[in-house]
Ligand SMILES: Nc1ncnc2c1ncn2[C@@H]1O[C@H](COP(=O)(O)OP(=O)(O)O)[C@@H](O)[C@H]1O
């Protein structure tokens with residue numbers, strides 16, 4: 166009896182989580198001209214239509230480039246920070262660690278506003294550099310956190326062993342530390358990529374006429390056009406994110422790091 | 424083996440964040456010598472080894488190796504090998520690459536690397552395991568890789584920090600013999616850190632006993648074992664019954680006293696008996712048997728006496744004294760180690 170209740174609860178929770186996604190897929194498969202659920206007839210035409218929209222294509226390219234570039238830069242900045250925090254327990258290191266991971270807690274919309282007001286406007290940055298800076302700033306905490314988790318499992322005496330065998334500090338890092346946190350770095354990259362790619366609140370403040378990331382472009386599109394292509398595109402993007410995370414989970418055990 | 428000091432520590436003071444751990448240590452080691460650094464956990468053995476290797480900057484004093492002051496030489500230029508208690512193998516590298524690591528840093532030619540790694544791997548009996556990763560080896564095998572990795576670069580000095588403490592008893596014995604053989608074969612100068620007196624006695628040419636960051640006694644194994652210089656060393660090397668001598672009496676820490684069984688030399692400050700040196704079944708004292716443990720060859724007794732518990736050992740063939748019974752015992756000064764100070 167109680168196990169049947171449990172099963173029912175589980176099914177409801179699952180439905181609640183996956184339901185919207187199923188509705189979006191169904192809405193995208195509509196044969197009609199307007200966004201509606203249940204769909205009016207069945208067709209894949211809106212999935213093809215997505216690729217015909219020039220603004221989608223351009224913003225997709227920008228989003229991908231932004232996600233890759235900002236994640237890489239965040240890692241270049243975040244890996245040394247994570248390493249320093251792990252190996253040199255400075256006074257105040259704990260506070261520093263909290264500070265660095267704080268944007269994970271602070272609502273992104275506040276981060277976006279702050280960046281716009283105190284960085285982008287005073288420095289008169291263009292839209293793309295502004296997006297780049299903002300996304301990097303947003304991703305550094307993720308990089309630090311994920312790489313720290315993987316460094317925590319690595320003993321520090323292997324670096325000392327390398328040094329005693331003639332390596333300098335830098336060689337010791339690149340030859341013994343980096344190869345052993347490779348999975349953590351990959352996990353951080355994937356997490357950063359997905360986060361940047363799906364980012365809305367920060368990008369909302371920084372995009373402007375003609376230049377926009379894909380999620381923002383979708384918001385604009387919906388203001389003027391109300392056809393099922395937006396549902397089709399959402400479904401495609403959700404599938405892409407899920408595929409990435411599933412592959413990462415399968416090969417890296419992503420959930421260990423986050 | 425020359426008589427001049429090869430490794431010389433002079434007034435070496437070490438600590439962490441200004442808190443001293445080792446104070447004004449003086450120690451000289453000859454070339455080719457195997458010295459054991461023996462002491463309880465926390466007495467500063469690892470700290471000393473880290474300073475010699477260059478991983479810890481001294482607060483004061485000097486380290487000389489082969490006549491050259493190396494106190495300020497960085498760790499990667501000292502050519503001193505260290506085998507860590509944790510082995511510290513590179514988890515992502517095969518046995519071959521672990522051992523080759525030091526040779527690659529020296530830009531050794533490829534064919535020479537192949538040859539020397541093969542030699543080192545054979546020396547520790549791991550031929551055929553070259554392609555394995557550390558996690559695919561047993562503890563004893565990992566230990567051997569760590570050893571091969573350290574000696575393949577022909578270090579001037581090899582430091583071993585409790586290298587056998589993570590192995591089971593049988594393997595420990597086996598590796599101990601092998602280490603000794605290796606040291607003879609290579610003629611390498613070694614400092615062997617341990618908290619196990621038996622290991623130190625079996626391996627070392629000379630033993631240095633440390634306590635609280637200072638040297639308590641040093642000398643050949645026989646001297647440490649038979650004539651401990653302090654009550655601390657006596658307790659550490661298995662004299663279970665150690666008493667202060669004052670006004671013709673044996674005194675325990677709690678102030679209780681027993682008259683001496685026979686007069687002793689005026690300069691004696693302490694008397695120490697190993698369990699088997701305690702006379703059982705006869706003698707001027709009496710006590711109650713608290714417990715017995717059968718050790719195979721012999722039986723160990725714990726006896727409650729006026730000066731506290733006494734540990735005695737008697738051949739298993741003799742009649743037993745059951746727990747709870749009163750038994751006579753003797754502490755003849757002739758079978759004790761006399762400690763002058
Ligand atoms: N990294 C460290 N930071 C602070 N104190 C330390 C550190 N390592 C060791 N100590 C202290 O130094 C003393 C000697 O330690 P150690 O050399 O490790 O002893 P042993 O190797 O003989 O067990 C101990 O009191 C220990 O607490």
Ligand SMILES: [Mg+2]
Nearest residue numbers: 465468469470
């Ligand atoms: Mg130690």
